[in-house]
Amino acid sequence: xxxxxxxxxxxxxxxxxxxxxxxxxxxxxxxxxxxxxxxxxxxxxxxxxxxxxxxxxxxxxxxxxxxxxxxxxxxxxxxxxxxxxxxxxxxxxxxxxxxxxxxxxxxxxxxxxxxxxxxxxxxxxxxxxxxxxxxxxxxxxxxxxxxxxxxxxxxxxxxxxxxxxxxxxxxxxxxxxxxxxxxxxxxxxxxxxxxxxxxxxxxxxxxxxxxxxxxxxxxxxxxxxxxxxxxxxxxxxxxxxxxxxxxxxxxxxxxxxxxxxxxxxxxxxxxxxxxxxxxxxxxxxxxxxxxxxxxxxxxxxxxxxxxxxxxxxxxxxxxxxxxxxxxxxxxxxxxxxxxxxxxxxxxxxxxxxxxxxxxxxxxxxxxxxxxxxxxxxxxxxxxxxxxxxxxxxxxxxxxxxxxxxxxxxxxxxxxxxxxxxxxxxxxxxxxxxxxxxxxxxxxxxxxxx
Amino acid sequence: xxxxxxxxxxxxxxxxxxxxxxxxxxxxxxxxxxxxxxxxxxxxxxxxxxxxxxxxxxxxxxxxxxxxxxxxxxxxxxxxxxxxxxxxxxxxxxxxxxxxxxxxxxxxxxxxxxxxxxxxxxxxxxxxxxxxxxxxxxxxxxxxxxxxxxxxxxxxxxxxxxxxxxxxxxxxxxxxxxxxxxxxxxxxxxxxxxxxxxxxxxxxxxxxxxxxxxxxxxxxxxxxxxxxxxxxxxxxxxxxxxxxxxxxxx
Ligand SMILES: Cc1cc2nc3c(=O)[nH]c(=O)nc-3n(C[C@H](O)[C@H](O)[C@H](O)COP(=O)(O)OP(=O)(O)OC[C@H]3O[C@@H](n4cnc5c(N)ncnc54)[C@H](O)[C@@H]3O)c2cc1C
Ligand SMILES: NC(=O)c1ccc[n+]([C@@H]2O[C@H](COP(=O)([O-])OP(=O)(O)OC[C@H]3O[C@@H](n4cnc5c(N)ncnc54)[C@H](OP(=O)(O)O)[C@@H]3O)[C@@H](O)[C@H]2O)c1
Numbered sequence: 001x002x003x004x005x006x007x008x009x010x011x012x013x014x015x016x017x018x019x020x021x022x023x024x025x026x027x028x029x030x031x032x033x034x035x036x037x038x039x040x041x042x043x044x045x046x047x048x049x050x051x052x053x054x055x056x057x058x059x060x061x062x063x064x065x066x067x068x069x070x071x072x073x074x075x076x077x078x079x080x081x082x083x084x085x086x087x088x089x090x091x092x093x094x095x096x097x098x099x100x101x102x103x104x105x106x107x108x109x110x111x112x113x114x115x116x117x118x119x120x121x122x123x124x125x126x127x128x129x130x131x132x133x134x135x136x137x138x139x140x141x142x143x144x145x146x147x148x149x150x151x152x153x154x155x156x157x158x159x160x161x162x163x164x165x166x167x168x169x170x171x172x173x174x175x176x177x178x179x180x181x182x183x184x185x186x187x188x189x190x191x192x193x194x195x196x197x198x199x200x201x202x203x204x205x206x207x208x209x210x211x212x213x214x215x216x217x218x219x220x221x222x223x224x225x226x227x228x229x230x231x232x233x234x235x236x237x238x239x240x241x242x243x244x245x246x247x248x249x250x251x252x253x254x255x256x257x258x259x260x261x262x263x264x265x266x267x268x269x270x271x272x273x274x275x276x277x278x279x280x281x282x283x284x285x286x287x288x289x290x291x292x293x294x295x296x297x298x299x300x301x302x303x304x305x306x307x308x309x310x311x312x313x314x315x316x317x318x319x320x321x322x323x324x325x326x327x328x329x330x331x332x333x334x335x336x337x338x339x340x341x342x343x344x345x346x347x348x349x350x351x352x353x354x355x356x357x358x359x360x361x362x363x364x365x366x367x368x369x370x371x372x373x374x375x376x377x378x379x380x381x382x383x384x385x386x387x388x389x390x391x392x393x394x395x396x397x398x399x400x401x402x403x404x405x406x407x408x409x410x411x412x413x414x415x416x417x418x419x420x421x422x423x424x425x426x427x428x429x430x431x432x433x434x435x436x437x438x439x440x441x442x443x444x445x446x447x448x449x
Numbered sequence: 450x451x452x453x454x455x456x457x458x459x460x461x462x463x464x465x466x467x468x469x470x471x472x473x474x475x476x477x478x479x480x481x482x483x484x485x486x487x488x489x490x491x492x493x494x495x496x497x498x499x500x501x502x503x504x505x506x507x508x509x510x511x512x513x514x515x516x517x518x519x520x521x522x523x524x525x526x527x528x529x530x531x532x533x534x535x536x537x538x539x540x541x542x543x544x545x546x547x548x549x550x551x552x553x554x555x556x557x558x559x560x561x562x563x564x565x566x567x568x569x570x571x572x573x574x575x576x577x578x579x580x581x582x583x584x585x586x587x588x589x590x591x592x593x594x595x596x597x598x599x600x601x602x603x604x605x606x607x608x609x610x611x612x613x614x615x616x617x618x619x620x621x622x623x624x625x626x627x628x629x630x631x632x633x634x635x636x637x638x639x640x641x642x643x644x645x646x647x648x649x650x651x652x653x654x655x656x657x658x659x660x661x662x663x664x665x666x667x668x669x670x671x672x673x674x675x676x677x678x679x680x681x682x683x684x685x686x687x688x689x690x691x692x693x694x695x696x697x698x699x
Contacts, residue, residue, distance in 0.1 A: 003583075003625070003626070005625070010453065012453030012454075013450070013451060013452065013453050013584075014584075014627065015583045015584035015627040016583040016625070016626050016627030016628075017583060017627075038581075050453060051450065051453075055583075056450070056533075056582055056583030056584040056627055057580075057581055057582045057583030057584070057627075058583070319668060319669060322453055322454070381453065381454065381667070381668075383664065386454040386455075386480055389454070409452060409453035409454075410452040410453045410454045410456070412482060412483065413483070414482070414483065442450050445450045445533065446450035446452060
């Protein structure tokens with residue numbers, strides 16, 4: 001056990017926790033049944049932006065070594081894994097079998113446990129929903145020390161769904177069986193188009209997404225006026241063998257994912273400033289083709305352009321940054337537009353902006369996605385950011401929307417309650433399985449969960 | 450917890466009636482809508498008024514009995530404070546009569562006991578709390594008077610130099626425990642402490658100190674001067690030969 005300073009991917013609010021790296025069930029069980037006064041929380045690869053995977057003064061169970069692939073059923077197809085395995089490693093193991101994960105977020109460097117706890121979504125949310133929908137079963141270690149096997153239809157569906165999106169506050173996911181998807185290749189057939197403004201973008205996504213499995217837009221929040229919201233839409237589907245270049249057809253499932261550069265440990269000041277962010281926005285738009293169809297791209301090009309720069313979060317310097325991701329219902333285009341305008345007018349410039357239209361919500365009470373518009377922006381911590389984000393919170397609440405807990409680092413208990421109307425359902429389950437509040441994190445303290 | 454943008458949920462004021470401490474609480478009340486404030490101070494009308502004023506500002510304000518001279522009680526001072534302390538402000542202090550302070554034993558002892566000994570013993574209690582919590586920011590109100598002792602108030606200056614050094618070191622010690630210390634060196638501040646005195650150059654207000662503190666905590670700073678220009682001034686003064694320094698009207 002070592003005491004270490006932990007923070008989320010945004011690098012804000014560091015705190016000290018005792019890190020335990022369990023390799024057997026007995027260690028895990030005793031961490032939960034004989035907790036210290038400040039409790040225990042699980043941590044995966046720490047890709048949440050804020051404070052859910054750290055526990056100031058308490059224990060953190062680092063599950064990244066708990067990562068075996070236990071069983072593959074290529075016919076179902078399903079895979080059973082220990083929850084600390086990364087999606088990257090799982091994908092590399094499944095692709096040669098012609099199998100693909102049902103949900104892949106914007107980085108592969110997340111664990112299956114983290115994917116369940118945040119009920120993550122990918123570019124295919126409008127078709128396939130969030131991660132929890134593809135969980136066939138999971139084994140959950142409770143604060144009592146018992147291990148329960150949960151399914152969506154089983155004896156305790158409330159606990160199953162509270163665990164999906166429950167940010168680790170219902171138990172430790174030990175192992176899980178997930179449904180996979182058959183694929184012929186590791187590539188994607190991608191259509192790219194640029195849209196000149198926000199209204200066109202929303203219209204194109206609303207009318208065209210149904211024709212694609214994957215859809216996302218990169219979005220410029222720094223240009224005001226008529227070009228506000230100019231964007232690059234990329235949409236695609238899994239490629240079939242005949243889509244590939246003939247030279248690649250003999251090995252269609254190959255997966256090459258380079259990691260090109262790493263960023264030196266904490267630059268002294270933020271390398272991302274307003275100018276560089278503006279330039280990045282402009283470049284991203286300019287380098288995209290006005291319209292191109294049927295291009296074959298590999299996984300990294302299509303899903304994870306950022307994974308090529310390891311540790312890019314350090315570009316933001318020691319103060320870190322806030323990622324703000326919100327969703328508002330389909331009909332709230334006006335609120336969505338106001339939010340984009342408020343960001344563009346604020347002088348806070350985000351270099352990474354991802355926009356997507358979500359499909360149906362999951363049954364999980366704390367799951368983030370709902371049918372509607374979601375936007376994620378990356379904002380370096382600068383004076384006035386609190387006022388901007390409080391203003392956005394108010395717009396989002398007013399529109400019946402919410403922010404994403406996997407990204408949040410600064411909202412308040414009162415605002416959370418207004419954003420998640422089913423919060424009490426979650427808390428009822430949490431109190432049932434964890435009456436003494438053993439499972440605790442900086443996020444649970446900050447948000448009174 | 451303190452959030453990513455430096456807004457705490459619970460603030461502790463040691464010296465809960467200090468003008469500067471209360472200005473800091475009011476400044477935090479603007480960024481933290483449901484702020485809880487614990488005012489550690491000697492009981493009395495001033496403390497009651499401070500609780501009432503913070504309650505009126507929308508805070509949940511709670512009083513805690515505290516006397517800087519009662520060092521025996523400092524080890525258990527925070528035992529009754531069960532909520533995590535996100536930001537603690539060490540604000541108690543005495544200016545005293547500068548001539549008595551170097552000529553009368555009792556006056557000198559009191560300044561040293563409150564400003565230095567009390568600051569150290571409460572600092573030990575705060576440090577223990579931060580280590581247990583694994584997080585927390587301590588804001589220590591030092592003074593430019595401690596940076597270079599002057600003839601006019603060197604006893605006060607010496608106590609501030611001592612507490613400044615203690616809290617600077619405490620900041621180093623708490624780093625690996627998730628804690629942070631911000632040492633604040635204001636110049637002349639118009640407050641109850643300086644009432645009736647002639648203002649020094651670059652005089653400032655409790656509100657300005659409060660704003661600077663809230664920003665510095667948010668930005669993760671470890672040392673600030675208020676006003677900010679004081680930093681350069683002091684850096685210049687520190688290097689003046691004593692023969693020149695003693696003739697300055699400061
Ligand atoms: C570049 C980037 C892009 C991203 N893109 C997306 C995206 O497109 N869509 C999306 O939905 N998210 C996205 N995310 C967020 C990320 O998917 C989630 O934060 C995810 O939870 C991170 O997983 P992790 O393993 O790093 O978990 P951590 O960040 O370590 O932990 C997250 C939560 O999971 C809990 N947890 C971890 N393991 C377990 C376990 N075994 N049992 C119980 N609880 C557990 C922790 O307690 C914590 O509450 C992105 C993040 C980054 C950095
Ligand atoms: N004002 C300036 O020019 C200036 C400049 C630099 C630094 N500072 C420092 O800033 C801090 C706050 O000062 P301020 O300007 O806000 O002055 P202030 O309003 O006079 O505050 C001083 C505080 O110290 C408290 N105190 C004194 N003796 C105490 C004791 N034995 N036990 C408990 N509390 C005691 C007082 O409490 P009671 O109400 O019980 O007396 C009062 O709350 C001080 O440390 C001061 O040295 C001030």
